[in-house]
Amino acid sequence: MTDQPQVAAESNQASQTITIDGVEYQLSELSEEARAQVINLRVTDQEIAKLKQQLAIYQTARAAYARALGEKLPSQQPH
Template sequence: MAENQTITIDGTTYNLDELSESARDQITNLRVTDQQIAQLQQQLAIAQTARGAYAQALQKELEK
């Protein structure tokens, strides 16, 4: 027998099967949004690293 899936929100655990379709849709929306935020954070880290490298390259050029 499969166990029911649950989600914990603000310290309260909910059985997904007992939530309304609208509530389940909002949980899906939150999960997708969280994934997008994580992806954007990774892209920002890459851009910040590249910016640092460009700034170092500029500093070396200015010291010539």
């Protein structure tokens, strides 16, 4: 088992399952505390995804600013 379990959820109309480190569990069979941790993991994963999107936006903006700066710098003449 790894330090950070890999969690994948599947939902269907009959029951919801979650796969943790390759083992499938019925959510209805987990303890209330375990279900709370599943929710915590899902929320955290969503926040990480949002942060990754924000980082991509900032990296794109930074590259555009760097290009714009390069266009505004005086040309370098060889000595």
